[in-house]
Amino acid sequence: MSQFQGTPGSPVDPAVARRANRLMIAVLAVVAALLVVRAWVGTEVGSGADAQVVHGYGMVFVEAKGAGHVQVPAAEWAKAVAADPAQQRVTVSGPRTVGVWAAALMTLAVLSFLWRDNPVYKLAESVVVGVSAGYVMSTAVWSSLVDQVFGKLAPGFTKAYLSPGLTTTEADWWALVPLGLGMLLLCRLSARLSWVGMFPLAFVVGVFSGWRFVQYVESDLLAQVATMFDPLYVTGPTAAATVGGTLCAVLVLVGVLSVLAYFFFSLEHKGPVGGAARVGIWYLMITFGASFGFTVMGRIALLAARCEFLFDDWLWLIDPAGKH
Amino acid sequence: MASHGGTPSAFARLDRIDRRWIFLAMFVAVAAPILWVGVTGKTFPEAPTPAVQGAFDAVESLPSGARVLVSMDFDPASAGELQPMATAIVRHCVLRGHSICAMTLWPAGGPIIDGTMQDVLGDRPDWTYGERWVNLGYRAGFEGVMKQMNSRVSLAYATDVRQTPLAEIPMLKGITGIADFDLLVSISAGYAGAKEWVQYSVSPTLTGAKPLKFVAGSTGVQTPQLIPYYPNQMAGILGAIKGAAEYEYLVNEAVLKADPAAVVPPRFQEAQRRMAPQLFGHVLMVALIVLGNVVFFGLRGRESRA
Amino acid sequence: MSRSIAVLVAGIAAVVMVLSKFIVPLESAETTVAEWFNAAAAIAFVLGGASLLKMNLLTISARGPGWGYAAVTLVAFLITLGVGLLKVGVPPSAAFPDHRMGGTPDAEGGALWWIYEYLMSPITGTLFAMLAFYVASAAFRAFRAKNAAAVFLLVTAFVVLLGRTYAGVFVTSWIPSDVPWVSWLRLENLSAVIMSVFTTAGTRAMIIGIAIGVAATGIKIMIGLDRSYLGAGSGGGNG
Numbered sequence: 001m002s003q004f005q006g007t008p009g010s011p012v013d014p015a016v017a018r019r020a021n022r023l024m025i026a027v028l029a030v031v032a033a034l035l036v037v038r039a040w041v042g043t044e045v046g047s048g049a050d051a052q053v054v055h056g057y058g059m060v061f062v063e064a065k066g067a068g069h070v071q072v073p074a075a076e077w078a079k080a081v082a083a084d085p086a087q088q089r090v091t092v093s094g095p096r097t098v099g100v101w102a103a104a105l106m107t108l109a110v111l112s113f114l115w116r117d118n119p120v121y122k123l124a125e126s127v128v129v130g131v132s133a134g135y136v137m138s139t140a141v142w143s144s145l146v147d148q149v150f151g152k153l154a155p156g157f158t159k160a161y162l163s164p165g166l167t168t169t170e171a172d173w174w175a176l177v178p179l180g181l182g183m184l185l186l187c188r189l190s191a192r193l194s195w196v197g198m199f200p201l202a203f204v205v206g207v208f209s210g211w212r213f214v215q216y217v218e219s220d221l222l223a224q225v226a227t228m229f230d231p232l233y234v235t236g237p238t239a240a241a242t243v244g245g246t247l248c249a250v251l252v253l254v255g256v257l258s259v260l261a262y263f264f265f266s267l268e269h270k271g272p273v274g275g276a277a278r279v280g281i282w283y284l285m286i287t288f289g290a291s292f293g294f295t296v297m298g299r300i301a302l303l304a305a306r307c308e309f310l311f312d313d314w315l316w317l318i319d320p321a322g323k324h
Numbered sequence: 325m326a327s328h329g330g331t332p333s334a335f336a337r338l339d340r341i342d343r344r345w346i347f348l349a350m351f352v353a354v355a356a357p358i359l360w361v362g363v364t365g366k367t368f369p370e371a372p373t374p375a376v377q378g379a380f381d382a383v384e385s386l387p388s389g390a391r392v393l394v395s396m397d398f399d400p401a402s403a404g405e406l407q408p409m410a411t412a413i414v415r416h417c418v419l420r421g422h423s424i425c426a427m428t429l430w431p432a433g434g435p436i437i438d439g440t441m442q443d444v445l446g447d448r449p450d451w452t453y454g455e456r457w458v459n460l461g462y463r464a465g466f467e468g469v470m471k472q473m474n475s476r477v478s479l480a481y482a483t484d485v486r487q488t489p490l491a492e493i494p495m496l497k498g499i500t501g502i503a504d505f506d507l508l509v510s511i512s513a514g515y516a517g518a519k520e521w522v523q524y525s526v527s528p529t530l531t532g533a534k535p536l537k538f539v540a541g542s543t544g545v546q547t548p549q550l551i552p553y554y555p556n557q558m559a560g561i562l563g564a565i566k567g568a569a570e571y572e573y574l575v576n577e578a579v580l581k582a583d584p585a586a587v588v589p590p591r592f593q594e595a596q597r598r599m600a601p602q603l604f605g606h607v608l609m610v611a612l613i614v615l616g617n618v619v620f621f622g623l624r625g626r627e628s629r630a
Numbered sequence: 631m632s633r634s635i636a637v638l639v640a641g642i643a644a645v646v647m648v649l650s651k652f653i654v655p656l657e658s659a660e661t662t663v664a665e666w667f668n669a670a671a672a673i674a675f676v677l678g679g680a681s682l683l684k685m686n687l688l689t690i691s692a693r694g695p696g697w698g699y700a701a702v703t704l705v706a707f708l709i710t711l712g713v714g715l716l717k718v719g720v721p722p723s724a725a726f727p728d729h730r731m732g733g734t735p736d737a738e739g740g741a742l743w744w745i746y747e748y749l750m751s752p753i754t755g756t757l758f759a760m761l762a763f764y765v766a767s768a769a770f771r772a773f774r775a776k777n778a779a780a781v782f783l784l785v786t787a788f789v790v791l792l793g794r795t796y797a798g799v800f801v802t803s804w805i806p807s808d809v810p811w812v813s814w815l816r817l818e819n820l821s822a823v824i825m826s827v828f829t830t831a832g833t834r835a836m837i838i839g840i841a842i843g844v845a846a847t848g849i850k851i852m853i854g855l856d857r858s859y860l861g862a863g864s865g866g867g868n869g
Binding site for chain 3: 341343346347349350351354368369371373374375399400401402403404431432434435438453461463464465466468469471472475476479480485486487488548549551552563564566599602603605606607608609610612613615616617620
């Protein structure tokens with residue numbers, strides 16, 4: 001299946017590749033066996049007299065509400081079935097259950113990259129690229145273009161067929177300007193006409209740079225410099241608080257000035273400037289160390305969320321939020 | 325690197341260790357505590373830091389019925405960190421009786437608003453849409469949307485997600501520009517988010533008659549970049565999952581203080597549950613860095629002796 | 631000639647945006663331009679989708695390596711776009727129950743919502759979660775205390791990593807918390823001090839420096855010195 005092979009890589013010892021493949025198949029077989037055992041073991045949902053044993057997992061229960069359905073805990077289903085075994089009010093949602101399984105399998109597909117690059121991971125990656133682009137494009141069209149461009153050029157048609165809540169009643173021909181800019185931007189797709197796309201790009205860059213000029217100066221320059229004029233002597237309820245507050249204020253001022261000295265390359269870093277720059281380096285090392293700590297915190301939280309999904313929503317091994 | 329006797333030393337073996345063992349260690353460090361917390365329900369105690377307390381006080385100090393604009397500027401990629409803080413802040417606003425106007429600057433943020441509001445208001449039928457809360461949804465344009473909202477919110481959002489014109493929404497009566505809101509909250513994962521809100525919407529009001537109060541929640545990566553804005557340009561910051569856990573703790577403590585017999589639903593302790601895998605993950609990180617340096621200096625020592 | 635016009639457009643747009651902050655009659659120009667900007671931003675998303683379509687079609691037609699994956703991407707894109715634009719399965723809006731297109735395209739229960747909830751959300755979430763593994767591997771292999779500055783960085787990282795969890799509370803629980811002269815040495819307090827003092831100072835200086843840089847770049851764009859956004863052959867460069 002050459003259409004699913006990537007660019008030729010370095011040659012791999014066939015014996016090593018065979019051993020790796022056999023190990024992968026063995027791991028998959030063990031995982032599949034564990035999943036079957038999990039289904040056989042079952043899960044008790046509900047409590048007391050309503051309790052039911054469900055031989056399965058990753059299921060989503062819904063209750064009919066109005067024109068659609070809302071997701072409900074499995075315990076609701078157990079209660080409904082205990083009251084009336086033939087009830088159809090709370091049922092297993094096929095699409096959502098298939099969805100949970102698809103999400104779980106896609107999660108495992110992406111995690112398989114940690115073992116090594118493989119077609120399953122590449123498949124998941126291809127899916128997400130296509131889906132993300134399609135999602136963003138359709139959301140942008142409906143949330144912005146329909147009302148703000150088409151709705152202003154053809155309000156009657158738009159209100160009747162696309163956006164019933166449209167408030168525009170008369171055509172606003174100024175909307176041709178962004179439409180024209182957009183059409184020029186789309187010319188970038190053509191090799192021959194891509195130069196035309198430079199005009200809307202220039203417009204966007206100009207607008208952005210004008211906005212940012214004002215707001216960066218107001219918010220990041222003037223307001224931040226103004227904080228450096230806050231009193232250095234900070235009084236607190238106790239002597240320790242006063243000493244601590246004052247020391248912190250002094251350290252912040254020293255830190256800002258010394259880091260600015262480090263980044264000021266128009267003067268040679270010698271003498272007092274050099275000394276200040278060296279102090280600035282220490283401050284920067286502490287800043288980057290703290291940033292690293294926070295970055296690690298963020299990454300681990302994301303991994304924890306995915307693990308929770310696998311153990312809770314898919315395998316039903318835990319139920320910390322009372323979802324089933 | 326072989327030792328003097330020809331067999332690789334322990335340092336050399338460790339230096340060449342397959343990184344997949346490290347991956348496995350990280351997975352176990354995160355997965356095991358999740359299973360443990362899931363089974364036992366135990367969480368670690370939290371002590372709020374000043375920045376989180378500032379955020380809590382900003383919401384708490386508003387008079388009941390205040391109007392809060394909550395911008396959920398994140399997508400599913402960062403939801404693991406930011407969803408708990410979005411839920412905690414919205415819940416706090418609901419408990420205080422504040423009206424909520426939700427919006428997002430990220431294309432994938434729409435369902436996040438729906439999910440958050442459903443989670444918090446699922447058992448609150450008294451919270452009528454349009455009167456107590458409204459969802460404006462997503463608009464493309466990033467800073468352009470902020471610029472429009474600074475003068476008139478209806479320039480950016482002619483209708484809400486249910487296609488109701490803003491002028492017909494009871495909750496938004498009297499709201500012209502963004503400064504008419506009593507508090508702006510941004511839960512942000514990057515661009516456009518909290519930093520842009522500070523620059524474009526908050527800072528211009530600070531020297532005016534009614535400064536816009538602002539609270540931010542951010543990912544771990546973004547938190548150090550927002551710290552300089554606290555406390556002069558923002559009232560508080562929830563930094564990473566720890567900030568979310570501290571905020572959840574504050575809100576739950578306030579609930580229990582008002583009614584000691586109250587039971588906090590487990591879905592409002594999500595961030596606190598996630599602190600257990602955080603602890604073991606961080607300890608593993610420290611151990612890996614220390615071990616890596618021990619191996620490095622051990623090998624270097626052997627080389628210099630050889 | 632066309633490049634000169636583009637530079638002029640950028641410069642005029644920038645100047646008008648700056649002046650609109652100070653000249654009240656120009657404020658309406660700013661909001662109008664913001665409206666055009668937002669619409670152009672939405673069309674940029676369309677451009678992104680069209681570009682994806684073009685690149686993948688080229689790969690498929692050329693039968694390049696991995697063209698099967700390009701086909702998967704294309705199919706996923708077209709299905710998502712189709713169900714999104716046609717609002718397949720979307721319940722109607724409460725305000726307009728009889729209008730099929732009244733609901734939001736990603737409302738719960740719709741096809742686009744299903745794709746978002748069960749494909750896009752878990753895959754993007756897991757892709758970002760993988761970074762936890764790589765940061766662990768990098769920590770073992772790359773973080774070396776080779777000099778004093780690196781030691782400073784690593785010690786700070788340890789303080790923050792431990793101080794932001796219960797591990798920090800546990801390790802320094804022996805330090806009395808009610809004696810303010812020493813309680814700041816407890817890891818959870820020390821990490822807060824690091825953030826509020828040192829990180830604030832370092833990042834504040836960087837923010838100030840970046841603001842000056844942005845202002846300088848803005849001026850260069852306004853006067854036409856910076857033409858890098860025009861792409862290759864722009865001439866003039868960054869002046």
